[in-house]
Amino acid sequence: MLNAKKIKQDFPILKRKTQGRQLCYLDSAATSQKPRHVLKAMDDYYEKHNSNVHRGVHTLSEEATELYEGARKKVAGFINAGMKEMVFTKNATEAINLVSHTLDVKKGGEILSSVMEHHSNIVPWQLCGAKVRYAGMDENGNLDMGDYEKMISEKTRLVAVTHVSNVLGTINDVRRIAKLAHDVGALCLVDGAQSVPHMPVDVKKLGVDFLAFSGHKMLGPTGIGCLYGKKEVLDSMMPFMGGGDMIREVTLAKTTYNEVPHKFEAGTPDIAGAVGLGAAVDYLSSIGMGSVQKHEEILAKRAVEELSRQGVEIYGPKKRAGVVAFNVHGLHAHDVASMLDEHGIAVRSGHHCAQPLMERLGISSSARASFCVYNDERDVLKLASSLRDIIDKVGGRLQ
Template identity: 55%
Template sequence: MGSVGLQAILDVERIRADFPILHQTVNGKPLVFLDSAASSQKPIPVIEAMNAYYRTTHANVHRGVYRLSEQATALYEEARRKIAAFIGAASPKEIIFTRNATEAINLVAYAWARPFLREGDEILLTEMEHHSNLVPWFLVAQEKGLRIRYIPIDEEGRLRLDLLDALITERTRLVAVTMMSNVLGTINPLRPIIEKAHAVGAVVLVDGAQGVPHLPVNVQELGCDFLAFSGHKMCGPTGIGVLWGRRELLEAMPPFLGGGDMIRRVTFEGAEWNELPYKFEAGTPAIAEAIGLGAAVDYLSQIGLEAIHRHEQALAAYAMERLSEIPGLRIVGPPPAERGGVVAFAMDRIHPHDIATILDREGICIRAGHHCAMPLHERLGLTATARASFYLYNTMEEVDRLAEGLEIVRRTFRRPA
């Protein structure tokens, strides 16, 4: 597929005009940003929404009876309503603002797993999880005497769903799984996992950090119990994330943090908690960031998640085709039809940090390292990989630039016979 095919999916040039940061040079070369899986760039509507708030409407929310505070509160809560609609939540009260997906997962670990799991209970994870969906469960398991098990991957980076019946047992109390791998690009079939987990009474948390920015999501149709995601990976600002949870679970959970706004009443003897969602939002929240995330949701919704996903898959397919022509380069993960816009790879006898350094000289930004997924890299027999990740503003020409840059890498490290 060439540029014409991509143009039919998205008007990429029009989209790129909305992202000021893309129109610059790096080391004298036009910038090629291929690290959106780490953090995406921000369009003008998001920047302007936050700027307008700071210029005209800034005040603390939920506290003042004066006009500015009421306007700020209205904008903040409107952002919550937009996000609820974006993921198909039954109510905005199920949307908890956090700093990022990591904090959202930790909230569940502290306020659900710690109070409700008992010694001998089992947590089921997968071999492809990000550290943010591993380490919180390690901490809980060590404290509570829990057992952690893993759904393995096959040689192409797919989950071994044929092993679910053996892995999900009456002892399984929580299943925590990524929607999409940040290394392999694998888009996981979540419904079979969720159905089998619910059949034994287990709760399911989905790490949506890589999925929600790129795929249409409806939590009621999906059937999970918790969903965590970050704003900065979906054209929104840093410092804002979301935990969605089923209302009955959130109602039963104790607060995560104590302080202002999460209380209904405080005396010298104790406190009564506020209603949802405020029970989990202690202190002054990230007001401007929530407004920016609301603007990002509007922006992505206008373009359409289905079209964004098709665009990214086309880019990934083309990248895999071009990169497979480079001698000594190994791509990890499944075929293009089963992945999102992530292509991670290794090159014989060339460290990923060296690859990224040389590509930077060509104005190309990629990620190099273990991508906060060290156990997965151990499973793959690699210490690190280089990763190109695509979003709605990337083009086929940028994939060509990547392939040309990798040829420069290969020539630079070519050893004499």
């Protein structure tokens, strides 16, 4: 089992207090905290190797290039992708937009998204000019697989689906969805923003064409994200942005493009960010993603039990990743989150960038506790007892 007490000590921020209380950070689905290893790797980069990549023949530039490409190798290996299949982006959102901007959606072509998606896997498709359809969800928070079977047709160009819901914690069968897409010649893009940080993900086993994720949700820094794409699919796509590094040759008449993944990385990239993400991958790998997943699922299960005892409404299926969205009867989610903050507990509240999902659930907002490697059972118990205090305190006012 994972030693969360020891792991906690690797995260300097978890030593601080908020509102005079020991910080209990339960908002990792929004962004995770960073271990000392990641901070040190980035400091080291700036202190000893800072230079631009792919451009110079001097020592520092070669070192920076080695670190940057070394980080790509680590991140690619983490999801069982090849080096040429791993494009660095700013975040998961940019990774999805890269595909939505460059995908050749023929006239009459359709994109199939779902009601469970984060806005970043809905809005780019609405912007790309294709007709967007949405698979539904059942009462338990599971995607309606019947919809996928019915709605995927020869008109479908791409199926865009989240691996794990950032609200419900639902773990979707993306392997099956990719197969349905491929059966009609469509591509499958998976939003891995909430899966890659929390469970073993193997793109070859899943058989997906694209996987988008963000470094900052997986113990890495903000400003760096990733797009995995099958090599032959990336090769067939036009560049996303034009500029330095993405070219092979430029004349005043025309430009030829660099090979993938560089074709999609115009301009100076976030080198320190990539180095930090590489260190985050090392850190997660040393724990083991199987253990990470088990640990967080146990915490989520425990949280559901404890919160149910306090009479709060919980959304999502029984089997879930480490995400628990809930509402306290009679209280707005923002008030719940503010009151928890007074107890030193950080949870997210609002629509979680998933307004269509909120509408499907018949609510406008919820509070959300989300777990990571550094959380333990005490965090769950603290959340439950603080909610008890809040409900007792305001209970009278709500009558």
